[in-house]
Amino acid sequence: MQNAFADQLALIADEIIRQKVVDVCVEALQTGNDGHGWDNMDFPFTLVIPGVKVSYVEHVRIVTDLAFQSASLLRDRGIPINQDILVASAILHDIGKPIEMAQSSDGTVGKSKVGNRLRHPVTGAGLAMKHELPYEIVQNIYQHSWEGDQGPKRTVEGEIVHRCDFLHFGPLKISLESK
Numbered sequence: 538m539q540n541a542f543a544d545q546l547a548l549i550a551d552e553i554i555r556q557k558v559v560d561v562c563v564e565a566l567q568t569g570n571d572g573h574g575w576d577n578m579d580f581p582f583t584l585v586i587p588g589v590k591v592s593y594v595e596h597v598r599i600v601t602d603l604a605f606q607s608a609s610l611l612r613d614r615g616i617p618i619n620q621d622i623l624v625a626s627a628i629l630h631d632i633g634k635p636i637e638m639a640q641s642s643d644g645t646v647g648k649s650k651v652g653n654r655l656r657h658p659v660t661g662a663g664l665a666m667k668h669e670l671p672y673e674i675v676q677n678i679y680q681h682s683w684e685g686d687q688g689p690k691r692t693v694e695g696e697i698v699h700r701c702d703f704l705h706f707g708p709l710k711i712s713l714e715s716k
């Protein structure tokens with residue numbers, strides 16, 4: 538897991554936060570898939586785009602890289618951004634997905650038992666809270682999708698992660714639909 542996100546984890550300066558991010562990823566991958574765990578992170582990142590070939594690990598890398606690069610531009614123009622909070626939130630934004638999804642015996646991936654009850658922002662935020670990550674990161678995970686539209690107000694870092702998540706999802710969906 539560390540290897541898959543090595544470039545992204547290296548952007549987190551605080552060793553304690555970095556280790557907790559790893560711990561949360563490991564626990565989600567070990568306890569997801571209806572308790573069977575996942576052997577890798579190659580399962581599709583979304584069930585909303587049928588037949589999508591982009592894996593979970595690829596999506597998380599893309600969103601984290603987009604968030605980091607966007608933050609560099611915005612910081613140069615005067616917007617204060619906490620890089621550790623931003624990168625940790627980006628790496629973990631979809632960490633509820635290994636819990637929300639399960640693979641059946643024929644290899645198809647769908648909703649898990651938990652996933653039929655709780656969306657990934659809830660399970661991801663819950664796991665981050667269990668590992669005592671800063672509340673801003675818990676909030677950013679919980680608010681990365683439409684749950685965050687209800688308030689409380691997103692953090693600056695959470696707003697960037699939210700936009701970058703949809704910056705990958707939206708154009709990808711449109712490009713596949715127009716094929």
Ligand SMILES: [Fe+2]
Nearest residue numbers: 600630631702
């Ligand atoms: Fe995402």
